Every structure is written in structure tokens, then in C-alpha cells.
Amino acid sequence: METSRPPIVTILGHVDHGKTTLLDFIRKSSVALKEHGGITQHIGAYQVEIPEESKSRESEANRGILRQAQDDLVINRKITFIDTPGHAAFEKMRSRGAKVADIAVLVIAADDGIMPQATEAINHIQSAKVPLMIAVNKIDLPELNLKVQLEKIKKQLSDQKILVEEYGGDVPVIPLSAKTGEGVDKLLEMILLVAEMHELKGDPVVDPAGVVIEANLDKFKGPIATLLLRNGTLRKGDQIILGGVKSKIRGMFDFAGRALENAGPSTPVEILGLETVPEVGSVLGEEKLESSDKNQELSLIEKLKQGESKTLKVIIKADKQGSLEAIVASLDKFNTDRRVIDYIFSGTGDIGEENVKLAASVGAIVIGFNVKVAPTAQKMAENEHVLIRTYNIIYELLEDVEEVVNTLLEVGQLEEVLGKGNIIAEFPHGKSERIAGCRIIEGLIAKGQRIRVIREGQLIGETKLKSLRKVKEEIDKVEKGSDCGMLFNPPLDFQIGDIVESFRVI
Numbered sequence: 001m002e003t004s005r006p007p008i009v010t011i012l013g014h015v016d017h018g019k020t021t022l023l024d025f026i027r028k029s030s031v032a033l034k035e036h037g038g039i040t041q042h043i044g045a046y047q048v049e050i051p052e053e054s055k056s057r058e059s060e061a062n063r064g065i066l067r068q069a070q071d072d073l074v075i076n077r078k079i080t081f082i083d084t085p086g087h088a089a090f091e092k093m094r095s096r097g098a099k100v101a102d103i104a105v106l107v108i109a110a111d112d113g114i115m116p117q118a119t120e121a122i123n124h125i126q127s128a129k130v131p132l133m134i135a136v137n138k139i140d141l142p143e144l145n146l147k148v149q150l151e152k153i154k155k156q157l158s159d160q161k162i163l164v165e166e167y168g169g170d171v172p173v174i175p176l177s178a179k180t181g182e183g184v185d186k187l188l189e190m191i192l193l194v195a196e197m198h199e200l201k202g203d204p205v206v207d208p209a210g211v212v213i214e215a216n217l218d219k220f221k222g223p224i225a226t227l228l229l230r231n232g233t234l235r236k237g238d239q240i241i242l243g244g245v246k247s248k249i250r251g252m253f254d255f256a257g258r259a260l261e262n263a264g265p266s267t268p269v270e271i272l273g274l275e276t277v278p279e280v281g282s283v284l285g286e287e288k289l290e291s292s293d294k295n296q297e298l299s300l301i302e303k304l305k306q307g308e309s310k311t312l313k314v315i316i317k318a319d320k321q322g323s324l325e326a327i328v329a330s331l332d333k334f335n336t337d338r339r340v341i342d343y344i345f346s347g348t349g350d351i352g353e354e355n356v357k358l359a360a361s362v363g364a365i366v367i368g369f370n371v372k373v374a375p376t377a378q379k380m381a382e383n384e385h386v387l388i389r390t391y392n393i394i395y396e397l398l399e400d401v402e403e404v405v406n407t408l409l410e411v412g413q414l415e416e417v418l419g420k421g422n423i424i425a426e427f428p429h430g431k432s433e434r435i436a437g438c439r440i441i442e443g444l445i446a447k448g449q450r451i452r453v454i455r456e457g458q459l460i461g462e463t464k465l466k467s468l469r470k471v472k473e474e475i476d477k478v479e480k481g482s483d484c485g486m487l488f489n490p491p492l493d494f495q496i497g498d499i500v501e502s503f504r505v506i
């Protein structure tokens with residue numbers, strides 16, 4: 001039973017042209033959210049309901065069309081916005097064959113006109129064949145000659161083969177101010193109109209299909225993903241396969257953090273209970289697509305964890321020496337405080353078997369820029385589980401690497417073990433607490449440090465060292481070779497034979 005579903009919209013544009021401001025304005029003016037107290041969580045997408053009073057005050061003729069569209073849309077005046085303005089995310093989803101957005105809004109600042117990232121966005125949008133509309137932003141700027149600037153932008157667009165409505169094309173241009181909100185209602189109406197023209201349909205009865213638009217590892221909740229459902233209904237408790245991994249949905253929330261029992265087409269949901277962190281762009285409900293790309297399924301982060309490496313080892317291949325230098329110079333910014341990226345090898349030319357062999361032997365990933373992967377290298381990478389990523393836009397490469405570096409920092413992968421001890425005894429303390437009698441076998445352990453307890457290679461838990469004693473005396477630190485008594489807070493279920501490690505996150 002197909003019914004119309006809300007359009008899914010992505011907002012692209014050059015940096016500082018106002019994407020975030022526009023998304024914020026729309027989010028804040030949403031009626032549904034106001035009812036909820038306006039609190040949103042960042043889950044990478046949100047849904048708004050368009051208030052009736054935002055009817056466009058366009059010319060009579062246009063109003064007629066809009067009314068018509070609205071009449072058809074009485075029950076369906078919702079729009080889903082992807083809240084991760086980033087060309088990289090868009091491209092990543094597209095490169096995995098996932099169609100996510102139904103409509104793309106390109107934000108162009110009225111004063112600046114088309115800038116390089118707008119051109120790049122246009123290329124993405126055109127190759128993804130997503131209907132486009134232009135928001136000319138910042139019309140509130142005092143010194144602006146809007147008429148002149150609008151003409152200039154339309155001309156620039158036609159140079160890029162984008163034909164706006166006034167030039168006989170089908171791309172609407174909406175002047176607006178994300179700051180004052182002027183014109184934003186017209187944009188929303190136009191989105192609904194374009195959506196109506198494209199007859200977006202969904203079927204709540206079929207198996208759920210959707211795309212991961214954000215995913216990360218939460219310290220407390222485990223792997224979390226935001227899934228944008230494109231079809232079907234997803235229910236709490238459902239067994240799903242995402243990125244080739246089976247999981248059961250333990251919890252499902254909307255963008256306002258409200259728990260959901262089920263979610264239908266065009267709804268963004270945050271899901272808990274996944275076995276691993278899926279790759280952005282992973283597709284739910286189309287497992288064939290996933291398994292044909294087995295090697296790439298492993299997220300960069302998972303890959304790193306397997307290597308238990310505290311640095312990201314990379315092999316970089318680029319088309320030209322110049323690109324190579326630019327990439328290394330940009331990546332070096334991650335190495336300023338501490339060495340996070342290790343360059344194992346960098347060179348020009350396509351990615352070959354020798355690169356994969358080297359990557360496999362040292363646990364590196366292979367990054368290619370404007371180069372191809374030799375089929376034999378691809379095959380070898382699949383067998384050896386080496387991750388190869390290729391890019392043709394430097395900042396997408398940087399965004400990916402940054403994401404990995406941040407995640408590593410977040411999950412405490414970039415850390416230094418300060419001291420190690422064996423638990424050799426235990427003593428009761430107070431009513432219910434226990435003191436662990438330890439012999440320090442490496443380094444130094446001090447009061448206040450973060451502690452983790454390991455049993456037969458498995459992490460039992462993490463806590464902090466609240467009190468440290470030698471015989472009866474409270475001390476600040478102990479070193480290798482000494483015995484001591486440790487009190488953990490919060491308490492931890494340790495056993496004699498466990499290993500205690502103190503560490504710090506760098």
C-alpha cells in the first residue's frame with residue numbers, strides 16, 4: 001500500500017554561506033519541536049512539520065499552484081532534513097550506491113556568489129541526479145544590491161549548466177535570510193511543491209529499507225547509528241542486517257530523543273543495539289549491495305581497533321607529487337600535539353599489490369587520491385582484509401581521516417598505559433567494598449588515575465583509583481616491584497589473578 005512520504009532534503013553549499021544557520025532556523029521554527037520544548041539531539045537528521053501560516057506570499061498565479069499542492073498535501077506537510085551539511089557525507093552515501101536525499105538545496109551567499117565548494121556540490125548533485133533548488137542567502141545584508149547579485153548568481157549558475165526557472169529551466173531560486181528568516185517559508189513551500197511533483201512514495205508495510213547517515217561508538221551505549229528510513233517500517237526489537245552484521249534493535253529514538261516503538265518512511269531514527277559501528281552509507285534492506293563490497297564494509301574505525309594501533313598507519317598513493325605533498329601537509333595538522341598519523345609509505349601512481357602487501361604486514365590502510373586500484377591489488381586487499389579508500393577531493397579525504405582521529409580520541413584508543421599490576425589478594429573494606437591487593441609489574445600507578453581491569457585478555461571494566469595504601473599508610477603512587485592496596489570508585493568486580501592497568505587518554 002503505497003502512500004506519499006515526506007521529502008528528504010540535503011543542504012549543500014560553500015563554507016560560511018549559511019548552511020548551519022539555515023538548518024538551525026528551520027529546526028527552531030518547527031511546530032512539532034516547539035510542542036516538545038524545542039530540544040533536539042544531534043542525530044544527523046530531523047523532521048519538521050510546516051505550519052499552515054507559512055503559505056507562500058508569491059504572485060497570485062504561484063499561489064494557485066501552491067494551494068493546489070497544499071490541498072493534496074494536507075496530511076503530509078512534513079520535511080526531513082539531513083543535518084550533516086557536508087559534501088563528503090553526501091558523496092560517501094552516493095558512492096555506496098545509496099540514494100538518500102530526494103531534493104538538494106544549494107545555499108549560495110548573495111554577497112559572495114558561487115564559490116568553489118558550490119561548484120563541487122553542483123557536480124555531486126548532478127551526478128546523483130537529485131532535483132536541485134537554490135537558496136540565495138543573506139539577503140538581509142545592508143550593503144547588498146540584491147537585484148544585481150541575483151542576476152550575477154543566475155548567470156554563474158547557467159555557466160555551470162544549471163538553468164534557473166527565469167531562464168527557462170526548472171531550478172527554482174529562492175532569495176532568503178537564514179538569519180532573519182525572511183523567505184525561509186517560501187523555501188519550505190517550494191520543497192513541498194517539488195516533492196509533490198516527484199510523487200515520492202513509501203510503503204509502510206514492506207520490509208524496512210534505509211541508509212546510515214551517521215554512526216559512532218558511544219562509550220556507554222555502544223555502537224549507535226542514525227538511519228534514514230526510505231521505505232517500510234522499522235520496529236524496536238527487529239532483527240536487522242546492517243553492513244553485513246546481524247543486530248537486534250534494542251532502542252530507537254527520534255531527533256528529539258523520544259523513544260519510538262516503530263518508524264515509517266522518511267523518518268530519521270537513532271538505533272541502539274548494533275553489534276558493530278556501521279559505515280556511513282551502509283544500506284539496510286539491500287544486503288546484496290553490501291556483500292559485494294565486503295572489504296569496504298569494515299569501517300575504518302573497526303579496522304583500526306583490530307590492529308590495536310594507537311596511530312593511524314597510512315600508505316598514500318596520489319596522481320602527482322604536488323597532490324601528495326598537499327595531502328601530507330594537510331594530514332600533518334593531526335600530528336601537531338602528538339603523532340597520530342604514521343606515514344608508512346607515500347608515492348605516486350596507482351595502488352598496486354606491493355602497496356597492499358606492505359599495508360597488510362604493518363596493519364596500515366591505503367589511501368588513494370586520483371588514482372585507480374589495480375584489480376589484482378583489490379583482490380589481494382579483500383583476502384588480506386586491507387582497507388583501501390580512494391578519493392578525488394582532498395577535503396573529503398581529510399574529513400574521513402578527521403572522523404577516525406576524533407573517534408579514536410573519543411573511544412580512548414589514543415591512550416598511554418602508565419602502569420600495570422597483578423591482583424594477588426583481596427581484603428574486605430567497610431560494609432561492602434573490597435580492596436585489591438596488587439603487585440606492580442610495570443611503570444607506576446597513582447591515585448586518581450583511570451584504571452582498567454583485565455581478565456584473560458578481556459576487559460572487565462573501567463574505574464578510577466580512589467585510594468592507594470602501602471601496609472596501612474595512604475600513599476599517592478606506587479612503582480614497579482612494590483605491593484599495595486587499591487580501592488576503586490566506582491567499585492569493580494575484580495578477582496585474584498586479574499590485571500590492573502592505569503592509563504591516560506592522550
Ligand code: GDP
Pocket residue numbers: 013014015016017018019020021022085137138139140141176177178179180
Ligand atoms: P556554513 O559554513 O555554510 O554552515 O555557514 P554558517 O551557517 O556557519 O554561517 C556562516 C556565517 O554567516 C555565520 O557568521 C552566520 O551568522 C552568517 N550568516 C548565515 N546566514 C546569514 C544570513 O542570512 N544573513 C547574515 N547577515 N548572515 C548570515
